[in-house]
Amino acid sequence: MTVSKRERQHAILELIGTREIASQEELRQLLLKKGWDVTQSTLSRDLRDLRVARVPSPQGTRYVAGDSGADDGSRAPLAGILPQLFLSLDGVGPMLVLKTVIGGAQPVASALDREASSDILGTIAGDDTILMICRSEQARERVARRLSTLAKRPR
Amino acid sequence: MTVSKRERQHAILELIGTREIASQEELRQLLLKKGWDVTQSTLSRDLRDLRVARVPSPQGTRYVAGDSGADDGSRAPLAGILPQLFLSLDGVGPMLVLKTVIGGAQPVASALDREASSDILGTIAGDDTILMICRSEQARERVARRLSTLAKRPR
DNA sequence: ACTATTAATGCATACTAATGCGATGCCCCG
DNA sequence: CGGGGCATCGCATTAGTATGCATTAATAGT
Numbered sequence: 001m002t003v004s005k006r007e008r009q010h011a012i013l014e015l016i017g018t019r020e021i022a023s024q025e026e027l028r029q030l031l032l033k034k035g036w037d038v039t040q041s042t043l044s045r046d047l048r049d050l051r052v053a054r055v056p057s058p059q060g061t062r063y064v065a066g067d068s069g070a071d072d073g074s075r076a077p078l079a080g081i082l083p084q085l086f087l088s089l090d091g092v093g094p095m096l097v098l099k100t101v102i103g104g105a106q107p108v109a110s111a112l113d114r115e116a117s118s119d120i121l122g123t124i125a126g127d128d129t130i131l132m133i134c135r136s137e138q139a140r141e142r143v144a145r146r147l148s149t150l151a152k153r154p155r
Numbered sequence: 156m157t158v159s160k161r162e163r164q165h166a167i168l169e170l171i172g173t174r175e176i177a178s179q180e181e182l183r184q185l186l187l188k189k190g191w192d193v194t195q196s197t198l199s200r201d202l203r204d205l206r207v208a209r210v211p212s213p214q215g216t217r218y219v220a221g222d223s224g225a226d227d228g229s230r231a232p233l234a235g236i237l238p239q240l241f242l243s244l245d246g247v248g249p250m251l252v253l254k255t256v257i258g259g260a261q262p263v264a265s266a267l268d269r270e271a272s273s274d275i276l277g278t279i280a281g282d283d284t285i286l287m288i289c290r291s292e293q294a295r296e297r298v299a300r301r302l303s304t305l306a307k308r309p310r
Numbered sequence: 311a312c313t314a315t316t317a318a319t320g321c322a323t324a325c326t327a328a329t330g331c332g333a334t335g336c337c338c339c340g
Numbered sequence: 341c342g343g344g345g346c347a348t349c350g351c352a353t354t355a356g357t358a359t360g361c362a363t364t365a366a367t368a369g370t
Contacts (some may be wrong), residue, residue: 122252
């Protein structure tokens with residue numbers, strides 16, 4: 001039944017927040033004492049649904065209720081988001097400054113980081129501005145050319 | 156060899172920060188391409204040492220470099236946290252770009268600020284990247300040398 | 311009420327990760 | 341040199357997690 005599944009998952013989060021649980025079998029035992037009788041299979045699926053992380057350490061591995069795992073747009077490919085968010089591009093020396101719509105800098109910067117171009121030493125992003133440090137002026141020009149091309153592509 | 160172990164673990168953190176890695180075997184293959192040839196056993200131990208979390212989700216499980224746990228950051232000395240958080244260092248002109256594990260930039264930058272070196276005009280930190288503006292290229296080289304030394308210190 | 315459809319599970323098993331143990335390579339001290 | 345103390349790592353094996361498939365429920369439509 002649907003309701004009990006939710007309640008069970010809630011109970012799981014409580015247990016995980018309260019104690020140090022090392023395995024699904026251990027979790028199963030604890031749930032048993034609380035009246036829930038399910039198999040390890042179910043727990044595996046519950047933990048996946050809840051995105052509960054398994055963190056190993058020299059003191060043993062433990063389950064921890066994660067960040068919420070909301071993977072918003074932070075995994076979108078550059079080519080997909082740049083046309084929507086891009087505003088302008090300019091630079092000096094080895095630095096490139098890209099402006100985006102408000103709130104657009106973080107997703108664009110994270111897409112940029114993921115591409116791991118050797119032309120870019122790193123990026124720092126605020127809310128609507130990204131500073132890219134390039135390896136050289138030449139590198140900056142290459143990056144600028146590529147970004148303007150990507151930005152102009154209509155989706 | 157101690158050195159290669161630490162380097163390998165850094166390579167692991169970089170890979171994990173860049174791609175979606177689902178298993179130790181997959182990680183092993185990626186490391187192989189980078190010239191590291193180790194077994195799954197070793198990766199299991201490395202991931203434990205690094206406290207890398209394994210997070211399941213409906214889209215598949217993946218490894219994510221967690222918070223690194225212990226340090227609450229804001230008052231830790233540079234030498235203490237850098238080895239844990241450091242990923243890479245690079246620069247052009249008077250600028251130095253330091254990459255850290257996700258979430259590591261703020262604590263490192265604040266530790267840097269507290270040292271108040273006259274070689275560094277200032278720092279700007281995002282989530283995993285720090286930009287340092289140095290007084291000169293020579294200053295940048297000094298700072299870079301010092302930071303790599305600190306970063307390599309075994310915990 | 312009957313059948314189709316979808317969810318939730320258990321079972322058995324495939325897959326993945328952790329670990330006991332021994333081998334190896336260092337480093338240091340006598 | 342030679343042996344002790346350490347740390348690292350691979351191999352083999354065990355421990356633990358994920359999943360395909362079948363079953364049972366609950367729900368909806370006619």
